[in-house]
Amino acid sequence: MKITEIAAPEFDLAKTLDSGQVFHWEAFGSGFVGTIGEQAVYVEQRRDSLLVTRGKGAAVRHYFALDHPLDAICAAFPGDAAMCAARDYCRGLRIIRQPEWECLASFITSSMKQVAHIRQMSRALRTRFGEAQRLGGLELFSFPSAARLAQTTEQDLRACGLGYRARNLLATARRVACGEADLQSWRNLPDAELRARLCDLPGVGAKVANCVMLFAYERLRAFPIDVWIERVLKQKYFPRARKLTAERLRVFCEDYFGEHGGYAQQYLFHHARKTTPRRRSSQPNRPSAKLSGAAARGNMA
């Protein structure tokens, strides 16, 4: 495969792809393979540059937002301890520019799912309903269009592991496919109006809407609050707070993190997710539950 090299200062490809904002890139050789829209691409990190499939340099540069002034953005973060630790840990992580529909659909499937499983659902949707794109000897699949998914059935989508999310994804795909929801034209709307339109779609609430605003519409103020971020906020910014409503948290984040809140949020999220130790079997309620493994497995008479 023919390769070209593009400048990419202040960029960490692996961190960006592992930060839970996009779900289909896979490690390949010394780099990663994935699709940007309908284009299959190979990307490999060098020191301050990227090796990229020839002809895809411009698409890669735009997709990974290599034009974002990352130094200035990070310098504008609040100076508290949690934020500084996240900023140090996440150096080079960028908020990328995803296609609207692909991002919206992916986050509709994300509800109450771990990143690993969101990736699995994305792969199933792509291989079953996406279009094959050649990359050297590889065959990658682009994310299926709304029109394509609108032709499927709820059972088709459940077969991709979507569970109860299948209904919402199908309903939203239909709205987008028929033009009732024109994702592209929404680019011109102010934040509040865009958020309202997104939240009107089945399976889209405040959190998913903010993810789509941040990862697809480049609204860098958008501050998605998921279970991880909520824990971080409560521990680091509101230790000992009795009743902390979601609305109060939302207002705090909007004001405290400000213009590039989305970047701050993504850094706090990635830092927490990657440094919080997985619940080892510490000590809690595990008294004598395993006294009879056979009975617990239903092996009694």
Added chain:
DNA sequence: CTCCAGGGATGAT
């Protein structure tokens, strides 16, 4: 086996 995951919609206070 149990716990929990980048939540949202719905119905009860």
Added chain:
DNA sequence: ATCATCCATGGA
């Protein structure tokens, strides 16, 4: 306006 419950599925 807040609060509780249910929703499917699979990784850890």
